[in-house]
Amino acid sequence: MSQPSPPPLVLSLSFLFLLPLLPAASASTSAASIQSLLLSQGLPGGLFPESVKSFSLDPNGLLEVILERPCLAKFETKVYFDSIVRANLTYGRLQGLEGLAQQELFLWLPVKDIIVNDPSSGLILFDIGLAHKQLSLSLFEDPPPCKPQGDKVVITKKGGRKSMGFGSER
Template sequence: MSPLIPSLLLHIIAIVVVVNGENSTIYEILKDHGLPMGLLPKGITRFDFDGTGRFEVHLDQACNAQFESVLHYDMNVSGTLSCKKIEELSGVSAQELFLWFQVKGIWVDVPSSGVIHFDVGLVYKQYPLSMFETPKDCMVVGDSEFVDSIRDGKLLAEAIAKRQSANLRNELDRESLGRNQMQ
């Protein structure tokens, strides 16, 4: 057998592997699904992607990336990719004011609209699609910092709710007192 034949076979196998996308990055896979590459931060150390659209990416450490608001990425982020959307997303949270919300899904309705939607549970947040064109640097945060931030946000929300409740009680008491004085 000529030494040229094994070499030729290796080249053909390498071409097939590249054509089948075995060497794709997660950013290219996002782009192939009609999503911007910047949905995931820089610093991904490993990723898995299967034929059903299920993906998992791994970062060295949890981190935050600054967009219009801050996105927090856990060390492991996973979800299911389909055309122009990510469903069953876990490992990503978005900060709104002082509160953190788990991002459950992301989708682009019409790319020409220039808008991307984030499902954060009770509401859908819209961002300019252009913010996510390229992967952002991600600032490392300790899990305890993130947990403290969530706790602080919950404490703030509880304080606001208590304050509103107290204001409502005072208002009702004044109305009741005014009615009693009129009788």
Template structure:
């Protein structure tokens, strides 16, 4: 009887230790962004891992490099680095945006309350509506995949008519 009680206590202790471990897991990077006053959709869904230092310096590893289409087309390298503070990210490397026919490196982002995210490209900047960044975007392997999806949707609509 005593060994049965001991086994039961060991099993209970195991479950308790597992629940403590699972509750101490770090939040996803998408859940962390709003804690800094930033929308969760600034990064694509392909985040593999991230590290964040006390001074705000971070490294984000994606599963693969990819494209995301906001108002402008953006390219995310497999490794993204920068420094996060409340409402802003500075010293960014690993993100580019296509403006007209030129790819430019995004060097910073900051919130321009209440409705905009301002993207810095060296000394220049552009404001985009924050609503574009409320949902976590899908990481695409090709720059024009959003156009192919739109074309497919239009073809289906024409075929049904």
């Protein structure tokens, strides 16, 4: 004879006791994990550089990525990453970005949003406030190396104000 199965409530309670033993889904120290998270959200895995130390994602979708240090990477143009980058993560979007700027001509402009509307188009949209820049998704397949830079990065903000984003390292 087979034994009767335990009622569903007993199974649910036993799962609750095991829950603290599972690794937290909201934090990680692996750059590969941030890639997996981005891919699961319809974004390319190489949006953040190799120097990711850790990241967290709260229940409201606030993503915080901590890098080893501020640095410069190159996709199509130079991109500045502060040591902490924050954004609201939803499917196909990083909105309200803080800590990320892109060089356009001789200006450093803050990146406000990164959007993939249609992955089949092969394009990703960078909203830099004054304009939207479409780039090939293939540029963001792998995390770029991110190097410290000796020059100062001056980020131009709305209204012509400027802020220092990168100190000289000599």
